[in-house]
Amino acid sequence: MARIPYKIYLSEDEMPKRWYNLKAVMKELPTPFIHPATLKPCTAEDLHPVFCKELVDQEFNTTDQYIDIPEEITEYYKTYRPSPLVRAYSLEKMLDTPAEIYYKFEGTNTSGSHKLNSAAAQVYYAKKQGLTSLTTETGAGQWGTALSMACAYFNIPLKVYMVKISSQQKPYRKAVIETYGGKVIPSPSDTTEIGRKILAENPGTGGSLGCAISEAMEVALKTENCRYVLGSVLDHVLLHQSIIGEETRIACEKYDINPDILIGCVGGGSNFGGLIAPFVGDKIAGKNNMRIIAVEPASCPTLTRGKYAFDFGDTGKMTPLIRMYTLGSGFIPSPNHSGGLRYHGMSPIVSKLYHDGYFEARAEEQSKIFDAATMFSRSEGILPAPESSHALKVAIDEALRCKESGEKKTILFGLTGTGYFDLAAYMSYNDGTMTDYIPSDTDLEKGFASLPEVQVRF
Amino acid sequence: MARIPYKIYLSEDEMPKRWYNLKAVMKELPTPFIHPATLKPCTAEDLHPVFCKELVDQEFNTTDQYIDIPEEITEYYKTYRPSPLVRAYSLEKMLDTPAEIYYKFEGTNTSGSHKLNSAAAQVYYAKKQGLTSLTTETGAGQWGTALSMACAYFNIPLKVYMVKISSQQKPYRKAVIETYGGKVIPSPSDTTEIGRKILAENPGTGGSLGCAISEAMEVALKTENCRYVLGSVLDHVLLHQSIIGEETRIACEKYDINPDILIGCVGGGSNFGGLIAPFVGDKIAGKNNMRIIAVEPASCPTLTRGKYAFDFGDTGKMTPLIRMYTLGSGFIPSPNHSGGLRYHGMSPIVSKLYHDGYFEARAEEQSKIFDAATMFSRSEGILPAPESSHALKVAIDEALRCKESGEKKTILFGLTGTGYFDLAAYMSYNDGTMTDYIPSDTDLEKGFASLPEVQVRF
Structure with a gap:
């Protein structure tokens, strides 16, 4: 050869032409998400206010080994x-x-980085659902850049909560996100309740990924036709x-x-x-x-x-x-x-x-x-x-x-x-x-x- | 289709598998380089102290439309x-x-950028000729990066005279060049006669590409088994x-x-x-x-x-x-x-x-x-x-x-x-x-x- x-x-x-759904082949499934209030497994309905509908369906799909990638x-x-x-x-x-x-x-x-692979899919489904804006968080900035690129391509506005210390240390990452049209908000910020609370407790904090996630989720929940998108874990x-x-x-x-x-x-x-x-x-x-x-x-x-x-x-x-x-x-x-x-x-x-x-x-x-x-x-x-x-x-x-x-x-x-x-x-x-x-x-x-x-x- | x-x-x-030599097909050739002292066309020998021999041969080749790219x-x-x-x-x-x-x-x-295409060739010929070091200049830093990459691959030391203002404005470019092993010297510097002269006349100058070229050429001329390489024009x-x-x-x-x-x-x-x-x-x-x-x-x-x-x-x-x-x-x-x-x-x-x-x-x-x-x-x-x-x-x-x-x-x-x-x-x-x-x-x-x-x- x-x-x-x-x-x-x-x-x-x-x-x-298809994604590979590991959950359909695992001998034992991961434990479902638990609702912290009821302590019962989360339902799709629990997640719909935060995430795009089709993504929630994918999150709950444990049967199809392959899922077609939309054209x-x-x-x-x-x-x-x-x-x-x-x-x-x-x-x-x-x-x-x-x-x-x-x-x-x-x-x-x-x-x-690889982040664009999921950004592309998530923004497409958001557009298809008729959403009019998205929020997310970014730490080092790769996810924020990827999502900003996908949002520019599919033409949907985006707010990026960027860990404050990162936005200061990496002004160029911020510049890239903005070139693609994403709005960058250093986190914690005064634009959310959780942000104001964290700032009141720690005025000098440089922020954290966990905190930026909380802010982005809060905005998605409180804004009409807006959802939150996450670049990993799920x-x-x-x-x-x-x-x-x-x-x-x-x-x-x-x-x-x-x-x-x-x-x-x-x-x-x-x-x-x-x-x-x-x-x-x-x-x-x-x-x-x-x-x-x-x-x-x-x-x-x-x-x-x-x-x-x-x-x-x-x-x-x-x-x-x-x-x-x-x-x-x-x-x-x-x-x-x-x-x-x-x-x-x-x-x-x-x-x-x-x-x-x-x-x-x-x-x-x-x-x-x-x-x-x-x-x-x-x-x-x-x-x-x-x-x-x-x-x-x-x-x-x-x-x-x-x-x-x-x-x-x-x-x-x-x-x-x-x-x-x-x-x-x-x-x-x-x-x-x-x-x-x-x-x-x-x-x-x-x-x-x-x-x-x-x-x-x- | x-x-x-x-x-x-x-x-x-x-x-x-071959480079395309435009001079072999041009109806009229560019005017040859002129030696500023004699005002006669430069000979290959005039250029040998500065440039690698094979590159000088290529510079003077007006007959072969195609030149084989070495393996x-x-x-x-x-x-x-x-x-x-x-x-x-x-x-x-x-x-x-x-x-x-x-x-x-x-x-x-x-x-x-495209700069690596010539860097690869120039460093290879330098290595083949048995040279033990190279010098060059860089402005925005792309050429310096490209040459540093090629020098790392072919294992030959490199000094990069980088326009001082660029080395200050683009510390990350400098960091990339150094990661590949190139030594970066902000120009004008006190390592050359021309650099010291320019510094004496303009102590606060941020340098220029022309000045960095002069310094890199001077070092190549004064160092044994060293040549200067240029990323454009020639x-x-x-x-x-x-x-x-x-x-x-x-x-x-x-x-x-x-x-x-x-x-x-x-x-x-x-x-x-x-x-x-x-x-x-x-x-x-x-x-x-x-x-x-x-x-x-x-x-x-x-x-x-x-x-x-x-x-x-x-x-x-x-x-x-x-x-x-x-x-x-x-x-x-x-x-x-x-x-x-x-x-x-x-x-x-x-x-x-x-x-x-x-x-x-x-x-x-x-x-x-x-x-x-x-x-x-x-x-x-x-x-x-x-x-x-x-x-x-x-x-x-x-x-x-x-x-x-x-x-x-x-x-x-x-x-x-x-x-x-x-x-x-x-x-x-x-x-x-x-x-x-x-x-x-x-x-x-x-x-x-x-x-x-x-x-x-x-």
């Missing part, structure tokens, strides 16, 4: 997809490893992100690539859940025995040191109770540079799969992540996002293990995005001022203390 | 090429034009950039696309010269009658208001005399946001083709450029570089003209790069503080006054 090219691009015709979304996907599956020839050479390394690169669109977001896994699967089949190890970074879990979907689906069905590894920051060790428990998704405790791996909604991650992975909880689907032993998890320290990122950039040319570099760090470790053992394994990882907006982090790494932080058990206990009492009742 | 896809990617096998460079090209030829379906829809719009997008690599740079035009030609042939209008932005002229190479070659041979348009900033109107004259390429007047369109090496362009187009001169090949009437030139104002850039980003998703937006501005104008006339023309433009490092410019546009500047005739006269006396002798 001919040599595998550096970059495998599927043609438009080969693109997946309009496919058309939008074609403006930036398929994304390339890249053979890391240069990295392999630099590492002098017998392993074959591949990465699915989601950073070729302007949002710089099942329908993982569903949309399965386009990553499906494209990867099709490319692997076309070129007869059989990954022994599949690696992704985890924050809220959406890119990871999307990448592994068809592969872990086959694993559940006993069709493969792939090693799957989730990599998280040592500073926010949700899977490796968190509890599998009921918790709120936000600081303001406005969400339903979600059974997931969590550090507690009161856990405040140290300000490391992987903003996209700094979340106290984890996708319920990813949490359940982990709980049931379908994959391993590792926590990695920031400075090691940047060692790997620099090595990668110098060989493969791409400047990776710190978040994505968690996955490539472990891919490099596994490739070096192959070098020792002489094994010719096939390693595939998800490179979720580029680091063009993370250069302050690269600067601190380059000039040697970057520090690592691992929370002590006492730090973690403080976070766990914020878990809702309701735990004991289940 | 099936619908043309959004993005046309050639396969690795379809990639051009090692092709391998490197494959890490980020072929670049996509994109059908701008969304922009067409937004403009409601009967025209078909295509763009060749060179911004998918981390340097964010004939061998245009040769390497012909990969853009060749890929475009092959993709057009494959999909039966026949551009009526071909548009590119011009600064030093390398991307424009590379894009148009095979097309203007055919035009010279009478095989097509394509309209070709070069677009430059109204603030630095080299083609539209400059003189076709002998001039130095740098402020320090260290280069040979080059016959080109120029505003005079003493012309100081206003600080607009298209740093990559702020050069007093123009590629001798591009200058000669313009002089001989093979294409038109237009000068556009900055605020209009950003109107077009914003419209483009909201429809096509890509955030364009201000430089590239000059080309897309005119593409939009031509498409709107088609809308009026009802003509279904095919418009193809070069989108040279992304604007991720130009967000200060987008911010000033978004908040309404962006201003336009058009030099007065008196401003231009001051620049022309710096032209060397030698003019009259030719």
Whole structure:
């Protein structure tokens, strides 16, 4: 067979026409969302005031393994997809490893990450439902950018509650969102009750993702024909992100690539859940025995040191109770540079799969992540996002293990995005001022203390 | 025939194996470089102390229409090429034009532009010649980034003299260059004679591209086994950039696309010269009658208001005399946001083709450029570089003209790069503080006054 090219691009015709719904193949389902007032499972009706109707339907769909991607979304996907599956020839050479390394690169669109895959779908359904505005939150800014792009394309106004400290540290992210027409409001703000309350208690606060979520949800609830959209964690977001896994699967089949190890970074879990979907689906069905590894920051060790428990998704405790791996909604991650992975909880689907032993998890320290990122950039040319570099760090470790053992394994990882907006982090790494932080058990206990009492009742 | 896809990617096998050497097909050649001391044409030997030997040979090659791309460079090209030829379906829809719009997008690599095409070639030849270090200058930083990436790949040390004001305004560009291992020196610096002289005369100066070129050349001349590399203007740079035009030609042939209008932005002229190479070659041979348009900033109107004259390429007047369109090496362009187009001169090949009437030139104002850039980003998703937006501005104008006339023309433009490092410019546009500047005739006269006396002798 001919040599595998550096970059495998599927043609438009080969693109997946369906999303992969993991819940239809899981042997046990994640625990449903619990309404904090009634302590009963949430119904679709409970969620309709907050989320778009069709997305709620997807959230509750546990039967259809495949869900058709609407034509309009496919058309939008074609403006930036398929994304390339890249053979890391240069990295392999630099590492002098017998392993074959591949990465699915989601950073070729302007949002710089995979986030656009779900943004496109959510905005389309909002437009279809006749909504006239949307709200969301953004931390590092990738989700806000992605949603702003999709809103520009489908022509619907957007308010983005951006963690205040991020909006100050990343004025350029704010500028991109505004170029695409999104309105950026630094959070906490005086535009919401929860924002005013938090400001009154902590006038100098730089905000948090949990707080920004609370503000965006409040506005959606109080504004006519407006809904809130979330870029990670939820099942329908993982569903949309399965386009990553499906494209990867099709490319692997076309070129007869059989990954022994599949690696992704985890924050809220959406890119990871999307990448592994068809592969872990086959694993559940006993069709493969792939090693799957989730990599998280040592500073926010949700899977490796968190509890599998009921918790709120936000600081303001406005969400339903979600059974997931969590550090507690009161856990405040140290300000490391992987903003996209700094979340106290984890996708319920990813949490359940982990709980049931379908994959391993590792926590990695920031400075090691940047060692790997620099090595990668110098060989493969791409400047990776710190978040994505968690996955490539472990891919490099596994490739070096192959070098020792002489094994010719096939390693595939998800490179979720580029680091063009993370250069302050690269600067601190380059000039040697970057520090690592691992929370002590006492730090973690403080976070766990914020878990809702309701735990004991289940 | 099936619908043309959004993005046309050639396969690795379809990639051009040869560069296109315009000088072999031009009816009249550009005037050779003139040695400022002897006032005779420069010989290859004159240039060897400054430039890599093989590059000098390419600079003097007027006979071979095609020059083989070495295998090692092709391998490197494959890490980020072929670049996509994109059908701008969304922009067409937004403009409601009967025209078909295509763009060749060179911004998918981390340097964010086409610059890497020549950087790859120049660094390879330097390595092959056994050189142990390289120097260069960078203004906006794209060339410095590209060269730093190529130097990391081929493993050769690099010093980048970066216009001081740019290194201060764009610390993140500096961080990228350093991540790839390049050493950044703000210019003017005390590391060179010319730098110390300029600093003594103007202690507070923010530097200029011409001054940075002088410093980098001085270091190359004084350091053993070191050479200087330049990212634009020179004939061998245009040769390497012909990969853009060749890929475009092959993709057009494959999909039966026949551009009526071909548009590119011009600064030093390398991307424009590379894009148009095979097309203007055919035009010279009478095989097509394509309209070709070069677009430059109204603030630095080299083609539209400059003189076709002998001039130095740098402020320090260290280069040979080059016959080109120029505003005079003493012309100081206003600080607009298209740093990559702020050069007093123009590629001798591009200058000669313009002089001989093979294409038109237009000068556009900055605020209009950003109107077009914003419209483009909201429809096509890509955030364009201000430089590239000059080309897309005119593409939009031509498409709107088609809308009026009802003509279904095919418009193809070069989108040279992304604007991720130009967000200060987008911010000033978004908040309404962006201003336009058009030099007065008196401003231009001051620049022309710096032209060397030698003019009259030719």
